[in-house]
Amino acid sequence: MSALDDEPVRERDLLAYVDDRLPAARRRRVEAFLATTPGARSRIDAFLEQNARLRRHFAGMLDEPVPVALQEVLRRGRRPAASPRRRWAWAAGLAALLGLSSTGGWWLGTLDRSAAEARAFVERLASLSTNDAPDAPLVTADTAQGSPLDWLEQNVAMDLRAPDLGAAGWRLQRRDLVNFDDRPTVRLVYADGNGRTVDVYLRHRWSVTRGTPDVAVADLGEVRAAYWYDGPLVWALIGDLDAASSRRLALAAHRSTRLQPMPGGPPLLRLGPPDAPVLPHQPLQALDTEAVTAPPP
Amino acid sequence: MDDVRWAMAQEIPHLRRYARSLTGDDASADDVVQASLERALRKHHLWRRRGSLRSWLFRIVHRTFLNSLPRRPPDRGLDELGDAEPAVPAVQETRSELDATVRDLYRLPVAQRATLALVVVEGLDYEEAADVLGVPVGTVRSRLSRARDTLRQWAEPGDAGDSGSREPYLRRVK
Numbered sequence: 455m456s457a458l459d460d461e462p463v464r465e466r467d468l469l470a471y472v473d474d475r476l477p478a479a480r481r482r483r484v485e486a487f488l489a490t491t492p493g494a495r496s497r498i499d500a501f502l503e504q505n506a507r508l509r510r511h512f513a514g515m516l517d518e519p520v521p522v523a524l525q526e527v528l529r530r531g532r533r534p535a536a537s538p539r540r541r542w543a544w545a546a547g548l549a550a551l552l553g554l555s556s557t558g559g560w561w562l563g564t565l566d567r568s569a570a571e572a573r574a575f576v577e578r579l580a581s582l583s584t585n586d587a588p589d590a591p592l593v594t595a596d597t598a599q600g601s602p603l604d605w606l607e608q609n610v611a612m613d614l615r616a617p618d619l620g621a622a623g624w625r626l627q628r629r630d631l632v633n634f635d636d637r638p639t640v641r642l643v644y645a646d647g648n649g650r651t652v653d654v655y656l657r658h659r660w661s662v663t664r665g666t667p668d669v670a671v672a673d674l675g676e677v678r679a680a681y682w683y684d685g686p687l688v689w690a691l692i693g694d695l696d697a698a699s700s701r702r703l704a705l706a707a708h709r710s711t712r713l714q715p716m717p718g719g720p721p722l723l724r725l726g727p728p729d730a731p732v733l734p735h736q737p738l739q740a741l742d743t744e745a746v747t748a749p750p751p
Numbered sequence: 752m753d754d755v756r757w758a759m760a761q762e763i764p765h766l767r768r769y770a771r772s773l774t775g776d777d778a779s780a781d782d783v784v785q786a787s788l789e790r791a792l793r794k795h796h797l798w799r800r801r802g803s804l805r806s807w808l809f810r811i812v813h814r815t816f817l818n819s820l821p822r823r824p825p826d827r828g829l830d831e832l833g834d835a836e837p838a839v840p841a842v843q844e845t846r847s848e849l850d851a852t853v854r855d856l857y858r859l860p861v862a863q864r865a866t867l868a869l870v871v872v873e874g875l876d877y878e879e880a881a882d883v884l885g886v887p888v889g890t891v892r893s894r895l896s897r898a899r900d901t902l903r904q905w906a907e908p909g910d911a912g913d914s915g916s917r918e919p920y921l922r923r924v925k
Contacts, residue, residue, distance in 0.1 A: 469895055473870060475877075500903040505871050507852040512872045515768040521781055524763055527788040528756045 463487040468494065472501040616642050617654060617707035624652065624703070652693030654707060669704045671697050680704035755795050755804075759788065762805050765873060766812050772868035773816045775857045783819060787812045806875065809883045813865060820861075855905045863898035866891055 463484050470476045471484045488495045616626050624644040632641045639657040669682040674692075678700040681690040689711075691704045766787065770780035791811050856864055862884070869880040870891070881888045 465896060466892055469892055472899070473877075473895075497900075497903065500906065501899045504852050504899060504902050507850050508856065508867070508871050511850050511853045512768055512772065512868075515771065516764040518764065518767070520760075520763050520767075524767075524781065524785055524788065525760070527785055528760050528792070 468498055472498060472505065615711060618710045619644055619703060619706055622703055622706050623647065627651070650694065652691055652695065652703065655690045655692070656687050669701055669708060671700050671704075673697065682708055756792070758804050759791060759808065762808050763788075765805055766808055769809055769868055769873055770812050770816065772856070772872060773813070773861065773865060779819075783812060783816050786819075787815045790815065803879065806879050806883050809869065809873070809875075810885070813883060817861075851906065852902060855902050858905070859898050859901060863894045863901070866894040867898045870895060 460483070467476065467480065467484050471481060476484060488498060616629065619625075623646050625646075627643045627645045630641040630643070632639050639655055642654040642656075643651055644654065645651045669680055671678055671680045677692050677694050678697055679690055679692045680700040680703070681688065682704065689704075689707065691700060691707060693700065693703075695703065763784065766784045767780055770783040770787075771777060774780045774783060787808065791808055794811075856867065859867070865884060866880060869875045869883055870877065875883065877888050877891045881891045884891065
């Protein structure tokens with residue numbers, strides 16, 4: 455106990471006590487004071503009761519749905535995409551892809567969970583991996599403009615790094631910024647020692663979902679697509695792997711890139727304890743987009 | 752910029768709650784939040800990613816609310832304004848359904864109510880609250896002290912609510 459802890463209790467100590475902002479030693483000193491000063495004790499008890507009542511009254515408000523008018527304020531004037539039609543197609547496809555539930559989809563409001571749209575979207579994304587001549591990269595790694603991840607990092611103000619899939623035997627080969635739906639998307643290409651490659655795509659997303667995101671897998675014929683979202687980013691891992699391998703690799707990528715919130719920004723969506731060995735996920739159902747679009751419970 | 756919008760979107764529930772503690776009714780609170788978000792988007796370059804985005808937005812909500820009040824004395828600081836203004840009356844909820852402490856919260860001067868809401872409901876520390884309100888930390892403490900003593904006084908059995916004395920129990924805490 456320092457000399458400071460023996461100082462007389464003052465009004466500011468009492469306030470800090472009420473607001474639970476005292477160091478432990480000073481707190482004990484205040485409690486000793488209150489134990490011998492009934493007038494102060496009843497005053498502080500009244501203050502604590504006020505705190506409890508106010509918090510109780512206002513607690514539920516954070517869970518209320520956000521009015522559309524307020525959502526629209528932030529949606530208006532966004533950087534325009536190629537055309538409104540295409541932008542909405544993207545939003546609807548992404549919403550369907552991510553399976554936003556009624557409890558989680560407060561941002562987008564009405565969601566289109568059409569399985570057909572989800573399939574179309576994933577197939578379009580997958581075409582970047584299976585097509586020999588996809589959209590030309592806008593930027594490749596180590597150019598004067600910096601790496602694609604740097605570019606995306608600046609856009610989302612987050613600490614980003616390429617997933618480390620070395621433990622699974624996959625090495626990062628190249629990093630591109632590709633044009634997808636007229637929006638820049640980062641593509642990371644990994645290769646194993648046997649000539650196989652998988653592509654990891656990540657891009658900024660506008661929709662905001664609460665709840666626990668999950669890695670989902672879609673079977674697209676030639677390839678499997680595993681995808682998930684993390685804060686303001688949506689990720690997809692696409693390659694000629696079986697479903698179980700796709701999921702395992704996606705979970706490894708997910709773990710190794712867990713985002714850090716921007717300084718002073720809001721906490722990111724919680725994805726489980728930081729040290730959790732495996733992310734919680736639902737057991738895989740049939741590998742089809744019907745399963746993909748099923749909202750999490 | 753999209754990341755700022757995204758981050759702002761995350762804060763809307765807190766902004767609505769703080770605005771409601773200021774206005775006392777949902778519709779006015781959402782009007783304040785809407786105007787605040789529009790202003791924040793116009794001024795987003797002023798947020799330098801130092802400090803909390805939430806605090807920056809709270810500050811805008813606070814200013815927007817003050818600007819929405821009628822008859823703002825031009826030469827008074829926010830502290831005096833808050834203490835001089837009558838409590839905002841438009842509490843929509845049926846008074847009998849409101850917790851007595853909450854009902855009394857809306858009888859407090861704006862400055863005290865805002866300070867109490869930021870510290871107690873929103874969980875800001877005193878320095879952050881001072882930053883939002885644009886006052887010294889000592890002023891935050893004195894407002895808290897006065898607000899709490901006033902609420903306590905109004906809660907006394909002898910106090911008849913609306914007819915009770917508005918003279919707060921003053922203590923010097925700076």
